[in-house]
Amino acid sequence: MMDHIFRTASAILTEGHICDHCMGRLFAKLSTGLTNDQRGAAVKLALAMEADHTRRETSNNSLLQDLAPSSIHARKSLGQDVPQGRCWVCNGLFEQLDHWADQVVDALAGYEFDTFLIGTRPSGLLLENEEILWAGSGTQWAEPLKTEMNREVGRRVEEMLGKRADLNRPHITALLDIAKDNVELEIRSLYIFGRYRKLIRGIPQTRWPCRECRGKGCPRCNYTGRMYPVSVDELIGPEVIKAAGAKDTVFHGAGREDIDALMLGDGRPFIVEAVQPLKRHIDLTRLQHRINRYAAGKVEVLGLKYVEHPAVEAIKEAKADKVYRLRLTFSAKISEESLISALDIIVRAPIMQTTPTRVVHRRADLVRERKVHYTELEELSPDGLSATIVVGCQGGLYVKELVSGDEGRTKPNLAENLDVEAKVAELDVIKIEGIII
Ligand SMILES: [Zn+2]
Numbered sequence: 001m002m003d004h005i006f007r008t009a010s011a012i013l014t015e016g017h018i019c020d021h022c023m024g025r026l027f028a029k030l031s032t033g034l035t036n037d038q039r040g041a042a043v044k045l046a047l048a049m050e051a052d053h054t055r056r057e058t059s060n061n062s063l064l065q066d067l068a069p070s071s072i073h074a075r076k077s078l079g080q081d082v083p084q085g086r087c088w089v090c091n092g093l094f095e096q097l098d099h100w101a102d103q104v105v106d107a108l109a110g111y112e113f114d115t116f117l118i119g120t121r122p123s124g125l126l127l128e129n130e131e132i133l134w135a136g137s138g139t140q141w142a143e144p145l146k147t148e149m150n151r152e153v154g155r156r157v158e159e160m161l162g163k164r165a166d167l168n169r170p171h172i173t174a175l176l177d178i179a180k181d182n183v184e185l186e187i188r189s190l191y192i193f194g195r196y197r198k199l200i201r202g203i204p205q206t207r208w209p210c211r212e213c214r215g216k217g218c219p220r221c222n223y224t225g226r227m228y229p230v231s232v233d234e235l236i237g238p239e240v241i242k243a244a245g246a247k248d249t250v251f252h253g254a255g256r257e258d259i260d261a262l263m264l265g266d267g268r269p270f271i272v273e274a275v276q277p278l279k280r281h282i283d284l285t286r287l288q289h290r291i292n293r294y295a296a297g298k299v300e301v302l303g304l305k306y307v308e309h310p311a312v313e314a315i316k317e318a319k320a321d322k323v324y325r326l327r328l329t330f331s332a333k334i335s336e337e338s339l340i341s342a343l344d345i346i347v348r349a350p351i352m353q354t355t356p357t358r359v360v361h362r363r364a365d366l367v368r369e370r371k372v373h374y375t376e377l378e379e380l381s382p383d384g385l386s387a388t389i390v391v392g393c394q395g396g397l398y399v400k401e402l403v404s405g406d407e408g409r410t411k412p413n414l415a416e417n418l419d420v421e422a423k424v425a426e427l428d429v430i431k432i433e434g435i436i437i
């Protein structure tokens with residue numbers, strides 16, 4: 001083993017001067033408890049001693065005199081054996097660790113974070129040198145330049161800032177671009193979960209560009225570029241941007257209600273993602289008050305709390321049961337008994353629903369089977385031409401079509417059971433069940 005190390009190390013040294021970090025990296029996996037530069041210095045020291053020993057033996061003097069205290073010292077005593085100057089592998093990069101740590105600390109100024117990670121993008125030249133080095137020495141115990149750089153700069157930044165490097169999910173990743181002598185930051189988004197109530201009709205969940213001009217502005221949209229003046233997203237986002245010092249927000253809803261439907265009860269789960277936030281420790285109670293003041297009378301949020309990124313997929317994929325309150329109108333007078341028995345039929349039967357005409361342009365044209373869990377008649381008008389009902393059903397059931405039948409595309413349906421035309425005049429979501437984050 002010693003022989004192998006000596007042979008490898010000597011071979012590398014014939015290429016030119018190599019720094020302690022790069023020498024140590026070659027044997028990184030051979031010894032624990034040492035940093036690579038300590039390991040490299042030790043290898044060089046041992047090599048110098050070996051060379052000295054050989055020389056003395058040849059000149060009939062086998063006594064080892066003054067042990068060299070460091071590899072540099074040893075190198076001096078060896079003279080011609082160890083080349084001097086800048087490391088031919090890293091081109092002096094590991095002499096600039098403090099410089100890189102300073103650059104990272106400067107770049108991070110102004111950002112609130114608990115954990116960070118250093119990444120390194122080596123220049124083409126360094127990658128080539130690394131290949132030459134490994135070709136000569138083998139890679140069995142070696143560690144790449146990137147790994148050493150990330151760890152050494154990371155350790156310095158940890159000390160300077162009192163923050164923790166985290167390999168898994170750091171708040172900020174600082175990428176060292178060696179060729180550009182520049183640090184790039186990747187800032188992890190901040191995710192805030194909550195539930196929203198929509199108190200007025202005619203508000204889409206997210207911004208909806210004008211269908212005619214696709215957002216450029218035209219007579220149809222009164223040059224606003226949009227179909228609706230405001231959205232739930234836009235009523236929540238601005239205060240989040242302000243509080244987090246974020247660049248932007250992205251809104252993730254657990255499904256969405258129709259534009260003309262209210263969202264009542266304890267609201268619909270959502271996650272608002274603050275993009276490139278300066279702050280991560282926001283007072284969420286205060287944020288909630290601010291949003292509710294800003295969106296007053298239109299949208300209200302409750303139960304704000306921090307979540308991690310996987311929660312976004314979780315709420316988007318959740319197939320939550322829904323409870324709706326519907327105000328229905330009929331084309332002819334109906335009796336209470338006929339309405340009750342018609343409601344009873346849709347509870348007992350599986351609902352076969354072909355994608356409704358109004359959404360078929362954006363969803364696959366399929367037949368889906370859904371269930372209605374219960375129905376309840378709240379009120380039938382004295383003239384028998386309108387009623388208010390409550391429907392508890394599986395997520396993904398289109399209730400407007402459950403009532404109208406959508407020209408036979410939803411079966412069974414209420415209109416058919418009543419043998420009149422039936423329509424939903426008003427729709428409110430009063431409960432979304434079972435999404436627990
Ligand atoms: Zn080096």
Ligand SMILES: [Zn+2]
Pocket residue numbers: 210211212213214215216217218219220221222223224225226
């Ligand atoms: Zn337009």
